[in-house]
Amino acid sequence: xxxxxxxxxPTAKQWAVLLALMIVSSAILIAIFLVIxxxxxxxxxxxxxxxxxxxxxxxxxxxxxxxVTGVLLFSVWRxxxxxxxxxxxxxxxxxxxxxxVIWTAIPTVIIAALCAYAAVLLLDIEAAPAKGTRxxxxxxxQFAWSFETNEGDRKIKANRLVVPVDxxxxxxxxxxxxxxxxxxxxxxxxxxxxxxxTTSYSLTPTKTGTFDIVCAELCGLGHAYMRQTVxxxxxxxxAAWVAGQGKPAAPAGGGESAGLSAKELFVAGxxxxxxxxxxxxHVLNAAGTKGATGPNLNEMIxxxxxxxxxxxxxxxxxxxxxxxxxxxxxxxxYGQVLSxxxxxxLVNYIYDDVQGKG
Numbered sequence: 001x002x003x004x005x006x007x008x009x010p011t012a013k014q015w016a017v018l019l020a021l022m023i024v025s026s027a028i029l030i031a032i033f034l035v036i037x038x039x040x041x042x043x044x045x046x047x048x049x050x051x052x053x054x055x056x057x058x059x060x061x062x063x064x065x066x067x068v069t070g071v072l073l074f075s076v077w078r079x080x081x082x083x084x085x086x087x088x089x090x091x092x093x094x095x096x097x098x099x100x101v102i103w104t105a106i107p108t109v110i111i112a113a114l115c116a117y118a119a120v121l122l123l124d125i126e127a128a129p130a131k132g133t134r135x136x137x138x139x140x141x142q143f144a145w146s147f148e149t150n151e152g153d154r155k156i157k158a159n160r161l162v163v164p165v166d167x168x169x170x171x172x173x174x175x176x177x178x179x180x181x182x183x184x185x186x187x188x189x190x191x192x193x194x195x196x197x198t199t200s201y202s203l204t205p206t207k208t209g210t211f212d213i214v215c216a217e218l219c220g221l222g223h224a225y226m227r228q229t230v231x232x233x234x235x236x237x238x239a240a241w242v243a244g245q246g247k248p249a250a251p252a253g254g255g256e257s258a259g260l261s262a263k264e265l266f267v268a269g270x271x272x273x274x275x276x277x278x279x280x281x282h283v284l285n286a287a288g289t290k291g292a293t294g295p296n297l298n299e300m301i302x303x304x305x306x307x308x309x310x311x312x313x314x315x316x317x318x319x320x321x322x323x324x325x326x327x328x329x330x331x332x333x334y335g336q337v338l339s340x341x342x343x344x345x346l347v348n349y350i351y352d353d354v355q356g357k358g
Contacts, residue, residue: 043186140180140193143222144280159277161230164238181217222329225293262349286353
């Protein structure tokens with residue numbers, strides 16, 4: 001077998017052209033990727049810091065990608081196999097220790113710097129909340145969120161999160177069944193809701209409006225439907241909203257002992273016993289709920305349905321599944337966490353609405 005022809009290395013001009021192409025490509029890609037609106041509107045005091053960190057990651061990673069890809073493509077072009085060379089061996093080569101040290105040291109320094117930046121940012125975000133910070137208890141259950149906060153002598157429980165703008169809030173997050181993840185994309189922060197422990201984070205909403213709440217942890221068949229909203233109000237409107245909500249704090253326990261009406265159970269549920277609000281997932285005209293996770297009750301329940309049939313749907317939801325919906329989405333614990341009287345009141349409330357009596 002003949003020896004491989006001795007190919008000269010790349011010329012200085014070829015290296016210069018390659019370097020210029022990589023610099024130009026990196027600049028163009030960085031400009032394009034920084035212009036792209038990757039995230040929803042920034043709605044908290046930490047949003048801009050996290051967005052900046054993302055931009056830094058892009059600025060650092062794009063040139064690395066371009067260098068690796070450029071050198072690879074150049075090598076394929078420059079040292080590709082020519083016709084007639086199929087049986088030839090390449091020239092004997094030996095590793096370059098200096099080069100290997102350089103291309104190991106540079107990524108190490110870059111990664112260490114980025115990790116230090118991330119650690120400082122994380123410590124800043126996780127700083128202890130200031131005294132007097134509003135506390136909102138968040139409870140995850142398949143497949144909805146419920147919220148509880150104290151405002152003076154009022155304990156407000158709801159399946160809708162409402163907070164004032166420009167006031168710090170600490171969210172204490174729990175789960176009653178499986179692991180969920182409480183995430184408001186506009187706020188940029190999220191935290192796991194883990195059964196048996198309480199996790200938390202603090203921030204200050206800086207923009208009014210209504211923003212999505214998403215579960216960011218696969219939690220079962222209804223995971224994709226575990227979506228609600230948070231409304232951030234100006235301080236005066238928040239005070240007015242508080243004035244129209246809830247009652248003085250009631251003793252813990254079932255809906256009956258807490259004095260909750262059938263409508264309150266349907267619209268807000270009873271997080272203290274793990275009863276998810278029906279209105280989180282269902283439309284019901286009398287309640288004014290617009291949930292889309294489950295069937296529209298006014299359309300699903302025929303006029304001739306008996307109260308016994310509606311009761312069965314509540315206490316044994318997997319016995320008969322409405323077409324287009326999956327088994328296991330609706331919680332099956334209502335028969336255990338609600339009293340017989342509460343279930344009767346819910347049945348009557350739904351039945352009267354469907355029959356046009358609500």
